Amino acid sequence: MDSRNPNSVFRVIEMATEDRGRQKPNVLVTGTPGTGKTTTSSLVAEATGLRHIEVGDLVRRKNLHNGWDENFDCHVINEDLVCDELEDMMYEGGNIVDYHGCDFFPERWFDRVVVLQTNNSILHDRLTSRGYSGAKLTNNIECEISKCCWKRRESAMRRTSWSHYRVTPWKI
Numbered sequence: 443m444d445s446r447n448p449n450s451v452f453r454v455i456e457m458a459t460e461d462r463g464r465q466k467p468n469v470l471v472t473g474t475p476g477t478g479k480t481t482t483s484s485l486v487a488e489a490t491g492l493r494h495i496e497v498g499d500l501v502r503r504k505n506l507h508n509g510w511d512e513n514f515d516c517h518v519i520n521e522d523l524v525c526d527e528l529e530d531m532m533y534e535g536g537n538i539v540d541y542h543g544c545d546f547f548p549e550r551w552f553d554r555v556v557v558l559q560t561n562n563s564i565l566h567d568r569l570t571s572r573g574y575s576g577a578k579l580t581n582n583i584e585c586e587i588s589k590c591c592w593k594r595r596e597s598a599m600r601r602t603s604w605s606h607y608r609v610t611p612w613k614i
């Protein structure tokens with residue numbers, strides 16, 4: 443998917459609105475860090491008026507975590523606090539939730555799940571330039587190669603319709 447192309451952007455939303463009775467759809471955008479979730483979600487949100495919820499940012503701003511993981515250089519997310527924080531917004535509908543995991547979200551929240559992937563060497567460069575190294579870098583690249591996010595979607599969101607996109611990097 444070219445995330446700057448309005449046709450492919452709107453296709454995701456059209457498919458979501460068809461699926462359930464909510465007035466506005468809730469879409470989960472998942473994939474390994476660096477695959478383009480935040481970039482794509484914010485473009486879709488801008489084009490559609492849906493609310494973009496970047497879960498990592500929400501966790502930092504609202505302290506929805508159990509401290510800092512020194513090994514992986516990230517917060518240890520408190521899944522219960524995150525779900526409590528999101529529940530009312532998800533009930534209302536009209537959200538694009540952007541997170542690399544999906545297995546702790548209630549499946550009833552979502553009308554569509556979108557899994558993003560990108561080329562592994564591009565992903566490696568993006569994560570390196572983001573400062574990832576050592577186990578954190580290896581872990582994420584291995585996760586992408588073994589399609590972890592895809593598999594998690596399969597087991598955690600098995601009844602929800604879904605799309606998989608290999609995001610085409612735009613030329614700079």
Ligand SMILES: Nc1ncnc2c1ncn2[C@@H]1O[C@H](COP(=O)(O)OP(=O)(O)O)[C@@H](O)[C@H]1O
Nearest residue numbers: 474475476477478479480481568609610611612
């Ligand atoms: N389609 C794209 N083409 C080129 N660069 C992209 C594309 N999507 C994302 N990027 C770049 O890749 C990097 C990671 O994107 P980001 O949206 O932050 O990924 P994620 O949210 O999955 O961690 C950013 O520097 C972003 O500008």
